[in-house]
Amino acid sequence: MQTQINQTTLDLIQGDITQQETDAIVNAANSSLLGGGGVDGAIHRAAGPGLLAECSQLGGCRAGDAKITKGYNLKAKYVIHGVGPVYNSKDPNIPKLLASVYQRNLEIATEHQLESIAFPAISTGVYGYPMQEAAEISLKTVIDFLQQNTQIKLVRFVLFTAEALNVFEDTLARLI
Numbered sequence: 060m061q062t063q064i065n066q067t068t069l070d071l072i073q074g075d076i077t078q079q080e081t082d083a084i085v086n087a088a089n090s091s092l093l094g095g096g097g098v099d100g101a102i103h104r105a106a107g108p109g110l111l112a113e114c115s116q117l118g119g120c121r122a123g124d125a126k127i128t129k130g131y132n133l134k135a136k137y138v139i140h141g142v143g144p145v146y147n148s149k150d151p152n153i154p155k156l157l158a159s160v161y162q163r164n165l166e167i168a169t170e171h172q173l174e175s176i177a178f179p180a181i182s183t184g185v186y187g188y189p190m191q192e193a194a195e196i197s198l199k200t201v202i203d204f205l206q207q208n209t210q211i212k213l214v215r216f217v218l219f220t221a222e223a224l225n226v227f228e229d230t231l232a233r234l235i
């Protein structure tokens with residue numbers, strides 16, 4: 060599913076984020092930035108050891124924030140490592156942290172004059188965020204950003220499963 064937000068194409072697909080040819084791909088990292096499972100493990104495997112070497116110089120990253128590195132052996136020139144929150148339905152700060160990580164990724168991409176970026180569904184794996192709630196927050200944050208910023212020409216969500224893609228498509232259809 061594709062839609063236009065202001066000057067930017069917003070694209071939802073099912074796939075593997077490590078295969079994306081966008082200027083940057085976003086990693087669903089943890090605050091050590093030293094690798095892990097899920098998207099993080101897949102990105103480090105595909106990028107090669109140079110990525111971990113650069114990440115180990117960054118001093119970690121707080122939840123809700125992001126840091127950029129080169130892409131090494133990936134097709135994408137850059138990786139932006141975003142740290143999502145661990146889901147906790149009782150903590151009202153958690154949705155804000157999830158919104159913040161998307162916002163920071165988009166700001167960093169804009170600062171680096173990037174024109175295309177691919178996101179996974181941050182926090183919806185190991186970190187346990189329910190897909191529906193995450194889709195709502197993620198898409199709203201991206202749409203709000205694109206209504207005010209025109210540097211980025213393509214934002215793609217790369218969802219790993221058909222179910223996740225369905226949830227994102229239904230949510231986007233309601234939001235636009």
Ligand code: AR6
Binds near residue numbers: 088100
């Ligand atoms: N491409 C796109 N999406 C993927 C891929 C892939 N190759 N692999 C998994 N997903 P997760 P989190 C989906 O667990 O919840 C790591 O250990 C997956 O189905 O990767 O933010 C880090 O080091 C899910 O919907 O990230 C952290 O410790 C989504 O990507 C922790 O996990 C995110 O799942 C971060 O947890």
